Amino acid sequence: MNHQHALPPVPIWKLIAVACAGGFVGSAARAGMELGCSSVGLPGWTARVVVNVLGACAIGVLFARLCDVDGRGIPVGFSQKNRVREQLWGAGFLGGFTTVSGFAWDVASAVQDGALVRATVLLTADAVVGIAAAALGYSITMARRQVRERKGAA
């Protein structure tokens, strides 16, 4: 698409400002999830499992909607316009919403407490369920997009 090359590249300060705004809302959503879980008596780590799995699924969907793809449906990058959207919702909102440091400490404290079941649940959720959620979110959305684009081309 030629018109993309006509646009100047998005300046870094703009990408950072956009991600800051997304990160503010995403962090608030995560803190809200933690408060919500604790208000129904669930420990904090359950909230962080939920945000990571939800966030992984959401970024799969987001990428499949925004990225440029090659013929096999594999992401190759973003157009300038979608780059800003990805910074807002992906790097910003979902980056603030999800947390690896929280996961790391949850596992570490489970190990320190000798709570092996809790550690196993955390590792399974983040190592298997979360990755599967991202893969599913991406592949389902990409399959629907390719069907739609084929219809549009026909």
Next chain:
Amino acid sequence: MLMHLLIVSMCGAIGCALRLVARDVLMHNGAQPWWAVLVINLFGALLMGGVAGSAQSIEEQAGSMVLAAATGVLAGWTTYSAFSMDVVQLWLRGQRASALTLWAATLCGAPLLALAGGAAMAAYTGAAT
């Protein structure tokens, strides 16, 4: 509670901005995007071990708002969503060894570094008192 929420959100936004700057710097120095996210996440896990492992003494000495600010920055700094999408993208592109390396390094490395951060902080504060 509202104050807590506001501090976590503001500090999360700062963490996000710092992550983008760090990612940009790392990539300008030749790091692959997934490699930059790995370094960011592992560093955040190490620091989180130090902060969360000494949460009680931080809260007593500096107050619960400082604790919320520190954990907020670190939670915004690290990202599980970018990590999971990087694993999926590398896998789809056929870079399976890189995908598995990123996967294993994050999931084993982050908790281990958090433990190390906690132990280092405990040793430091133990030595200081």
